[in-house]
Amino acid sequence: MKRQQQGLSLIELMVSMALGLVIVLGVTQAFLSAKNTYLTQNASSTMQEDARYLLTRMTQEIRMAGMFGCLATITPPPNNPEVFTAAQATPISWTLDNSNGNRLMLVTADVGSAGTVPTWTVLSDCLTTATAYNGAATPASGQLAFPLRQVYYSFKNNTIYTGAVGAQQPLISNVSEFTVMFGLAADATSASVTSYVATPATAQMPFIRTVRLSLKMTDPNGRTRDQTYSVVAALRNRLQ
Template identity: 55%
Template sequence: MKRQNRGFGLIELLVALALGLIVVLGVVQIFIAAKNTYVSQNSAAAMQEDARFVLSKMIQEIRMVGMFGCLGTITDSSNAGDFNAAQITPINWDNANLKLTLVTADIGGGGGTPTWTVLSDCRNSATAYTGLRSPATGQISFPVRRLIYSFSNNQILMGTGSGNPAQQVLVNNVSAFNVTFGVASSATDVAASTYSTNPGDPALIRSVRLSLTLADPNNRVRNQTFNVVAALRNRLQ
């Protein structure tokens, strides 16, 4: 009587190895897919956070454009006599050079040294001075800043001050940035009827639309475009 053979044959071993390899490859594919999803979601979240930061900052300042104190008439006593021009055109988009200029109240007083300070008793007089000024008895101070946002070399930059101030990078990997204005058909209309990049009459501007497109430098996700609209709280001159 022959003893029963024990162990695996070559064919059985090859089949087992093949099945094991298939299982391992499946697990590896699942791991790679999960990792790619995680990386792409992180990249998308980082882009959304960058967009939220820069757009929320700009929207907050746009809403304060044209706010120069409690009186409509302000005497310009600035060193260069440049406050009146800023007051007339407190918001401007240079489409050729991709620069957005804002003249806005210093929100919360935390923006550093203001470009101008308006001192007023909110009854009879209001005067604009260059830089920071302390109010006298019975006066209120309104810090006003001139901000310049620009789009250059795939970056959004910002500078503050008169003339051509030095600019600092706010966000990188920007593939497109655009500004359009909601324009009313007449001075008495509250709502905007059309949008324009270069409105002829600043007094007809009712809102500002910002469009920002961010790209992932590693091409892990597609370009993402973010759009926001802010209504102007203060009527322009």
Template identity: 45%
Template sequence: MTRPNEGFGLLELLLALALGLVVVLAAIQVSLATRSTYVSQYASELLQDDARFILSKMTQEIRLAGMFGCLSLPSITDAPVDFSRPVGWFAGGGSTGLILVTADVGAQGSRPDWTVLSDCVESAQAYAGSPRPGSGQISFPLRRLTYTYESGQLKLSTLATPAKAVLVDNVRAFELSFGMAGASGSTVVTRYDSQPADESLIRSVRIVLTLQDPGGRVRDQTYSVVAALRNRLD
């Protein structure tokens, strides 16, 4: 006598449901972990993009600081007093800043604060604005840039546009230190100083930038760069 086929019992059904629930929960966990990884990576990439933009811009401008054309500064007629301080800094009152007098890299829409017209042989003269060069002259546009860190933002202003424009938000820290030469005629950096007493000895600038994710999806990211001045400061 054979027993008739029977369906699943209650125990088997509960076991199947439990196993199915485990599989579903595991799939959900994997999905959540994947999404969390993607979100944190995306947030990190945004911070990296902001840091790459501002540090590459500042590095280029620091390297061109003090580039007043093909003749030395003493040879430039009517040179403004700002030319004697191509790299400067300030700190206090809740803000930190870097001041650069640098060659205008030719960004579209920029307006130079001064222009040096020179024949690159024996004459050079500084003018406000952007006059046209005469016959045999080369034009060297210059700007004074002021980077200011305050209230969690890094801002930029110029003589032509004194209103501070926000470049980067969510800045946790902005630190400056300066590579100092041991003597005025030397290009060798012997130490780094965050408060240089003699700006004529500055040969490089170190920037440490810390950015934070406003959504808290990733830890604070710190980036640093050192840019050497390619031009004489005297």
């Protein structure tokens, strides 16, 4: 005698399919949530790394701004001496320029330029003589060489560029705001900062002691909210 064959009823099949669909939707939602979390964290990490790279680089150069060697009196180079003299008088400046972008200029001791030629080189015996030369120069016996670079950073079109005016190369993108503030001392002999200004006057240049950089990064895909980073760097040679 044959046994009667039994199968799933329509209701049981529909319930099974509904439960399977719920499980699939749950797994899909968990996957999408994990993916979105990863993309958000990755975007935030990228913004943080870009900001850290830029601020670390600029801080290193700001700290050495205005360092022209071991003697205060330096003979300027014979060719275009007025350019070097102006750089000595104003080793740091912030120019507001709507067409070319806001521009930060630094004259800084060469802390490592990947083999590029310095803007000037000061040769000195650190006792009586110090002479500046355009580009690279080789010290004689008893002399030290102090390579100097004139560095520019420009901010325009949500991008920070570096390089000479007219030959700028992009450094980091997705920057919605970039501000520079200068910490001023009360007089030329004081080391304490008493106020911050955005555009110091020419007469205030000798009073600059610190520079505050502020950077707001934006994710172009909108995965995470804007992030603001800031740092304060001191001009070491003016605090000694």
